[in-house]
Amino acid sequence: MWEPGLYVEARILADLDELWTHTQDPALRRRWDLRLTRIDQLPRAEGGPLRYRYAARPLPFLTVTATAVGARERERPDGSRTSVLRFACAHPLSPLVEGSGYWRYLPDGDGVRFAAGCDYRPRWGRFGALADRWAVRPLTRWATAWSFDRLRLWLERGVTPERALRNWVAELAVRAAVAVGAAGALAAGLDPAQRVLGTFAASLAFLCPLLLSVALCLALFAPPLPGTPAARRCLRRPSDPVRPPRLMRALENP
Known part of the structure; x- marks a missing residue:
């Protein structure tokens, strides 16, 4: 069995042709794929592979580009479809x-x-290997899964990628505010109910730490709202043995 270095899977209740269009059209993919800021399909020689130029912005002040070649298999005997890609990035x-x-x-x-x-070769030798293991690969896996769920919300619920991002930012802000407030109150030993209600709340003071703990747990561990994209909804390991597509073997380097 071949196991890719990075694997993500989402089950999407959508028509196959609709999903194919939203993932193969560069203009549509730019809207839901968090990993990329620009995708350009380059001129294709007759009979040659598909060619692309990708741009990503890993940091606000840094934009890196990569070139890629790809191939598609739209009609397979089992009804499935496949798209493969090889890419290279020369940016130091x-x-x-x-x-x-x-x-x-x-x-x-x-x-x-x-x-x-997918799998890839990291840059910067031993330091790059460590950075990849502890930062780059986990972040790439999370961004891929989060993007797949954003695509799912678009196709299943009609939540546009732009609205999904706003939902995620808003929910993240609320969770952070509740978590910080509850954790701070617990650490300081404050009793908000007693401060507001006076002696009447003294008999219920024992409930405050419990309620603050519940609020903290909900902020950290409650499932995301239905309209908010979440990486946790996607599989991160293949449920069945997988093999590299045959298309990959014949694909040239970019």
Whole structure:
């Protein structure tokens, strides 16, 4: 069994053609894919592979670009579809040198299992390997899963990517405010009810730490709202044995 270095899978209740369009059209993909700020499809030689130029902004002051070649298999005997890619990045500040990946579209009842697998070679030698293990790869996996769930909300609920981002920022802000407030009150030993209600609240003072603890747990661990994208809704490991698509073997380097 081949296991990709990074794997994410989401089940999306949408038409296969609609999902294919929203993932293969660069203009649509830019709206939901958190990892990329720009995607340009380059001129294609007759009979040659698809060619792309990607741009990402890992830091506010840094934009890195990569070139890629790709191929698609839209009609397979089992009804699934496949898209593969090889990419390379020459920017010295990019944590990635080169890599490859695939998207698989697997019909599943009234929906589609949309799976991504990829691996890459990190830059900067031993330091780069450590940075990749503890920061780059976990963040990339999270961003991929979060983006897949944002795409799911768009297709299933009609929540546009822009609105989904606003929902996520708002919910994150509320959770952070509740968590910080509850944690601060617990640490300081404050009794907000007694301060407001006076001696009447003294008989209920024992409830305040409990209520603050419940508020803190809800802020940290409660499931996200239905209209808020969340990486936790996606699988991070393949549920079935996976093999690299045959298309990948014949794909040239970018």
